[in-house]
Amino acid sequence: MPHNVILVVLDGLNYEVARHAMGHLQAYAGAGRAALYKLECELPSLSRPLYECILTGVAPIQSGIVHNHVSRLSNQRSVFHYARDAGLTTAAAAYHWISELYNRSPFVAARDRHTRDESLAIQHGHFYWVDHYPDSHLFADAESLRLQHAPNFLLVHPMNIDDAGHKHGLDSAPYRNSARSADIILADYLQGWLDAGYQVLVTADHGMNNDRSHNGLLAEEREVPLFVLGDAFSFNPDATPAQTQLCGTICELLGVPHDKPVCRELLK
Template identity: 45%
Template sequence: MSNNRLIMIVIDALRFDTACSHMGFMQHLVEQGKVARYEVKSEVPSLSRPLYETILTGTPPFVHGVVGNGVIRLSTQESLFHLARRSGKKTAAAAYYWVSELYSHAPFRHGIDRIQLDKDAPIENGLFYFEDHYPDSHLFAEAQWLVSEKNPDFLYIHPMNVDDDGHKYTADSVQYRNRVLATDDLLAQTLPIWMDLGYDIIVTADHGMTADGNHGGNTMDDRHVPLFIASNKVKPIIQEQVVSQLQLAPLACHLLGIDPSEAMVPLLMPGLVDQ
C-alpha cells in the first residue's frame, strides 16, 4: 500500500542512453523487479530553467513562459510544491538555486536564500546551492538530512555534476560517463534507505547532453532522458513506448495522492497498476 510520499530526483543533463549503459545499480533494480524504466522525450528548448518549470508544473514552455535560462522570475503556475502544500503535505528541496528563483524568491539572494525553513512557503524546507560544481555527494547528504530531520512527504533533489562535466568535457567523454557512474553510486547509497521508509521514487533528468558539450536543441541526445520509478502503483518493467515529459507532474500527483492542477495534461502513461 502506498504511503503517498514521493522523492523526485532530477539529475541534470543525464542522457537516456548513458543512463542505460552506465547506471548499473538502477539497472539492477530494474532486473530485480523493483523499478520501472521509461524513456522520456523532453520539451524544447532543451534547457535547464524551462524544463525545471515543465517538470514541476506539467506545462510546456509556451504556456509557463520560462522559455530560456535568462528568464529570472517566480513561476506563474501551480507547481507540485504548491499542490502538495495545499493538500496538507510537507515539502522539501535540495536543489540548484534556479528552483528557489522559480518557487521561493527571485532573484536569488546568496546570503539569505541558501537555507530556507518557512512553514508558509511552497517549499517548506529548502537547501539551495549556487555553484555548478557543488559536490553531488554533499547534496545527497543534505537530502538525507531533510528526510531524517524534516520528514517531508514530497522531496525534490536536483544534482548538477553530470551537467557540469558534460559542458566541460562533452557527453562523449570519460569524465561525463564516470560522473554518471558516480551518481549511480550515490543512488545506491540512498535509495534503499528511502524506499525502506515507504517513499515512492522518481529518478529522471531535465534534458540530455550532446557531443558538443551542450544542449538546447531537438536531437535525441538533447531531449531523450531516463525515467526510473519505484512504486507499487507502477508495474516494474521496461516500457518501450517513449513518453512525454509533460506526464511527469501528473504522475507525481498520482503517486502523492493529490489532485493535479487544471493546467496539467491527463495522466496517460503506460504501466500504471490501477489504470
Template identity: 50%
Template structure:
C-alpha cells in the same frame, strides 16, 4: 488510499543512452522487478530552467512562460509544491538555486537564501546551492538531512555535476560517463534509504547533453532522458516507446494521491495502477 511520500530526483543533463549503459544499480532494480524504466522526450528548448518548470508544473514552456535560462521570476503555474501544500502535505528540496527562484524567492540572495527552513512558502524546507561544481554527494547529504529532520511528504533533489562535466568535457568523454557512474553509486546508497522510509522514488533528468558539450536543440542527444520509477503503483520492467516529459508531474501527483492541476495532461503511462488496484 492514504497519501504516499514521494522523492523526485532530477539529474541535470543525464542522457537516456548513458543512463542505460552506466547506471548499474538502477538497472539492477529494473532487472529484479523493483523499478520501471521509461524513455522520455523532453520539451524544447532543452534548457534547464524552462524544463525545471515543465517537470514540476506539467506544462510546456509556451504555457508556463519560462522560455529561457535568463527568465528569472517566480513560477506563475501550479507546481507540485503548490498542490502538495494545498492538500496539507509538506515539501522540501535539495537543489540548485534556480529552483528557489521559481518557487520561493526571486532573485536569489546568495548570502541569505542558501538555507530556507520552516518557511510557509511552496517549498517548506530548502537547501539550495549556487555553484555548478557543488558536490553531488553533498546534495544527497543535504537531502538525507531534510528527510531525517523534516520528514517531507514531497522531496525534490537536483544534483548538477553530470551537467557540469558534460559542459566541460562533452557527453562523448570519459569524465561525463564516469560522473554518471558516480551518480549511480550515490543512488545505490540513497534509494534504499528512501525505500526503507516508505518513499516512492522517481529518477529522471531535465535534458541531455551533446558531443559538443551543450544542450538546447532538438536532437535525441538533447532531448532523450530516462525515467525510473520505484513504486508499488507502477508495474516494474522496461517500457517500450517514448513518453512526454509532461507525464512526470501528473505521475508525482498520482503517487502522492493528490489531485493534479487543471493544466496538467492526463496520466497515460503504461503500467500505472489505479488507487483501487494498489
C-alpha cells in the same frame, strides 16, 4: 492510497548514458523492482525551462520560462504548491533556480540557501549556486531534509553530470563517469528511501551533445531516462510517459487534487 514521493533530477543526463552507466539502478530493473523508460524532453532543451516543465507539467512555450535567463517566479502551479495546499510537507535540495521559480526571486544566498518556512511552496530547502557543488554533498543535504522533516514530497537535484558535459562533452570519460558516480551515490540512499515507503522517480531535464551544450533537437540532447521504483508503479513495459505528465503523475501518487496530465500506465 496516498504515497510519499522522492523525485531525483540528474541534471543533463542523456538516456543512453543512463542506460549503460547506471548499474545500481539497472540492477533494480533487472530484478523486476524498477522500470526504465525513455522520455523526450520538451523544447527548448535547457535547464530552467525544463525544471518548470517537470514540476508544473507545462511546456516552456506555454510557461514563458523559455531560456535560462528568465529569472522570475513561476506563474504556474507546481507539485510543491499542490502538496502544500493539501497540507503536505515539501522539501528540496536543489540548484538555486528551483528556489527562484517557486519560493523567492531573485535568489539571495544569505537568505535563501537554507529555507524553513511553512508558507512557501518549498517549505524546507537547501539550495546551491555553483555547478561543481559536489553531488555527494547534495545527496547528503537531501537526506538531512528527509530525516529532519519527513517531507511528503522531496526533490533531489544534483548538477555534476551536466557540469561534466559542459566541460568535456557527451562522448567523454568524465561525463560518463559522472553518471556512474551519481549511480553509486544513489546506492547509499535508495533502499532506505524505499524501505521508508517512498515512491522514487529518477529522471533528467535534458541530455548533452558533443559540442558540450544542449538546446536543440538532437536525440542526444532530448532523450532522457525515467527510472521508477516503488510498489505503486506498474512497471508496465508499454507505458509511454511524457515529461509534461510527471507533475500530474506525482500528484496522483501523493493523493492531492490537481489539474495536470497524468501517465496512468505508470501506476498500478
